Amino acid sequence: MSKFYISGFADEIDADFQTQLRGLNSLGIDFIEIRGVNGKNISVLSREEIAEVQKKLEHYGVKVSSIGSPIGKINISDDFSAHLDMAKTIFETAHTLNSPYVRIFSFYMPEGSDSALYRNEVIDRIGAILEAAEGSGLTILHENEKDIYGDSPERCLDLMQTCRSPYFASAFDPANFVQCGCEVYPAAFEPLEPYIRYVHIKDALEDGCNVPAGMGDGRVEDVLRSLKAGGYEGFLSLEPHLGSFTGLAELEQAPLADTLEASGLHTFRLAHSSLISILNNI
Secondary structure, X not given: OOEEEXXXXXXXXXXXXXXXXXXXXXXXXXXXXXXXEOOEEHHHOOHHHHHXXXXXXXXXXXXXXXEOOOOOOOEOOOOOXXXXXXHHHHHHHHHHOOOXXXXXXXXXXXXXXXHHHHHHHHHHHHHHHHHHHOOOOOEEEEEOOXXXXXXXHHHXXXXXXXXXXXXXXXXXXXXXXXXXXXXXXXXXXXXXXXXXXXXXXXXXXXXXXXXXXXXXXXXXXXXXXXXXXXXXXXXXXXXXXXOXXXXXXXXXXXXXXXXXXXXXXXXXXXXXXHHHHHHHHO
């Protein structure tokens, strides 16, 4: 029996954390994938700030589905030692906030280079991240992001198979595959399905513009229908990107066109209603 739990990157509602939580409450969403808090990335918050986050989460009755961390969102040639220390701090934050998951990436490749040249370094770094999380009870989720090592279905599968662990899984992002020129369904979905433990609800057109789920080329409905048929029980996390929002450039390192009205509760509600429409149809 499948069960979907809706979560989302509520920093796309507003930079202010309390406004994020109020917005989720208004939509009846019980979970948050926490990334931006009062204009700061979750990775740089002090212990005192994390304690305040925890209080607000409890006050509004919202639980954390995942830490939307920037782990692995650096160039493969950048220093890794300090980055690994940051990862360990994020794992402590995840423990404090009772998050079962931490989202990571697999490092940006030099522009125009052959990703295969950096495979061993990527594997070593992912292995170090997984080792740092060992015994924490966390599951580390790799998101397929444009221009990182794991931006194609083949290299995502390589990571899952090579760094095999019950605590390492795939955060499947349909829009990111579209923006990399990959067919989402069935080409990307079928080989990765055994490893999918989390789904980002984000859709895009072939030209790269983000659109509400089901309105692009991400085959979101087919993905969710197949997951449901397979008994998937897990999170669907709204990451609409339906326009610019405060801190996007810093958080995502990617400019996005304003395809709809400026981000806020309006566009987040639109993204949510589009997802609900799909779920009612499968």
